[in-house]
Amino acid sequence: xxxxxxxxxxxxxxxxxxxxxxxxxxxxxxxxxxxxxxxxxxxxxxxxxxxxxxxxxxxxxxxxxxxxxxxxxxxxxxxxxxxxxxxxxxxxxxxxxxxxxxxxxxxxxxxxxxxxxxxxxxxxxxxx
Numbered sequence: 001x002x003x004x005x006x007x008x009x010x011x012x013x014x015x016x017x018x019x020x021x022x023x024x025x026x027x028x029x030x031x032x033x034x035x036x037x038x039x040x041x042x043x044x045x046x047x048x049x050x051x052x053x054x055x056x057x058x059x060x061x062x063x064x065x066x067x068x069x070x071x072x073x074x075x076x077x078x079x080x081x082x083x084x085x086x087x088x089x090x091x092x093x094x095x096x097x098x099x100x101x102x103x104x105x106x107x108x109x110x111x112x113x114x115x116x117x118x119x120x121x122x123x124x125x126x127x128x
Contacts (some may be wrong), residue, residue, distance in 0.1 A: 046077040047085070056090040060097045068103060075106055083112045086121060 050056030059078075063071055078085065078094065094112030098106050114121065 050094040
């Protein structure tokens with residue numbers, strides 16, 4: 001099926017249903033072996049998933065349950081898009097999650113990217 005303007009909302013709805021199922025049924029039971037495969041599959045779409053209502057929850061659960069060596073690529077891509085994620089309604093939750101639960105070096109990278117931009121970020125609807 002090709003995605004056209006006529007069927008985009010139907011396709012987007014189907015993707016949302018799949019992600020909702022994934023968040024509630026699969027991510028809750030990730031173990032370290034399965035987590036590696038999920039991290040590899042998700043790694044290519046970090047920004048897109050981080051800015052999706054259910055996808056942001058998938059990224060957060062992966063960061064909680066996967067080993068640091070499994071999430072390093074995912075975090076690298078997240079760091080490339082930190083400022084854009086901060087301005088996004090759902091991406092902001094992913095960055096907050098790293099700040100609260102991430103490794104010290106990842107928190108430091110986020111702080112370095114935000115330094116000098118605190119005032120404009122505090123005035124943004126989602127970046128607060």
